[in-house]
Amino acid sequence: MKKILINVIYKYILILFVCYKIFMKKNDDLIDFGSKDIPFKLKQNLVNNIFHNVSNHYDLMNDFMSLGLHRLWKKSFVDWMAPRNSFHLVDLAGGTGDISYNFLLRGGAKATILDINGSMIAEGKKNIKYSKYLDKINWVISDAESISLKNSSADIVSISFGLRNVSDRAMVLKESKRVLKKGGRFMCLEFSSIQSSFLKALYDSWSFNVIPYLGDKIAQDKESYLYLVESIRRFPDQESLSELIRSAGFSSVRYRNLSGGIVAMHSGWNY
Numbered sequence: 001m002k003k004i005l006i007n008v009i010y011k012y013i014l015i016l017f018v019c020y021k022i023f024m025k026k027n028d029d030l031i032d033f034g035s036k037d038i039p040f041k042l043k044q045n046l047v048n049n050i051f052h053n054v055s056n057h058y059d060l061m062n063d064f065m066s067l068g069l070h071r072l073w074k075k076s077f078v079d080w081m082a083p084r085n086s087f088h089l090v091d092l093a094g095g096t097g098d099i100s101y102n103f104l105l106r107g108g109a110k111a112t113i114l115d116i117n118g119s120m121i122a123e124g125k126k127n128i129k130y131s132k133y134l135d136k137i138n139w140v141i142s143d144a145e146s147i148s149l150k151n152s153s154a155d156i157v158s159i160s161f162g163l164r165n166v167s168d169r170a171m172v173l174k175e176s177k178r179v180l181k182k183g184g185r186f187m188c189l190e191f192s193s194i195q196s197s198f199l200k201a202l203y204d205s206w207s208f209n210v211i212p213y214l215g216d217k218i219a220q221d222k223e224s225y226l227y228l229v230e231s232i233r234r235f236p237d238q239e240s241l242s243e244l245i246r247s248a249g250f251s252s253v254r255y256r257n258l259s260g261g262i263v264a265m266h267s268g269w270n271y
Contacts, residue, residue: 034230083108093162096124173248192264193237
């Protein structure tokens with residue numbers, strides 16, 4: 001009896017030790033933050049600070065930085081969603097709500113906008129264009145890595161220009177799969193890998209010279225916009241992101257390039 005008890009205690013201690021090592025490894029690992037590598041546990045707070053700083057000028061800066069193209073990208077993204085009047089969209093890192101607004105405009109039933117950053121949600125709520133959809137929009141302050149929604153509660157889970165800013169992409173995908181209904185769809189819109197060398201050179205020049213300048217002059221925050229530019233260069237390309245989505249258990253994973261691969265739309269199904 002004593003020997004059995006010792007074995008049980010030993011196994012319990014071993015399990016605790018393994019869990020501790022996994023936790024410590026995750027927090028000691030380095031992760032990309034712009035052009036730098038920083039401890040995993042620091043990224044979320046640093047990203048939060050950036051979006052607190054830029055929230056007042058976020059939508060305006062998107063227009064300047066992309067020359068208005070972000071509106072066309074988001075429209076194409078929602079077109080590919082093919083909203084129906086029974087669909088519930090959960091938009092992760094939903095910010096000021098552009099994707100959800102377009103989803104409802106196209107006939108979607110309801111949208112839940114989740115963002116860890118209260119300043120971004122506050123800016124979205126100020127926008128008068130949402131006034132006719134007040135009964136269809138739910139704003140939630142929540143971490144995309146730990147979604148505060150029930151299992152199997154969404155028809156579509158989307159994330160637009162947000163996946164590169166999270167600390168644990170695999171966890172975001174796992175959580176997305178959890179809240180999706182069977183037959184539901186995960187969709188991602190994100191900056192990606194440009195196909196043309198000429199377009200890439202042009203885009204790099206615009207990104208590293210013009211965007212930080214605009215950030216300085218319009219938002220009085222050059223460093224935050226330099227981070228955003230640098231973070232794009234560290235993000236997985238189309239095929240690598242497709243593989244990450246597959247590894248999370250999604251099926252029929254596909255992607256479509258927009259503007260020569262400046263951005264890409266990814267889709268995967270929860271069968």
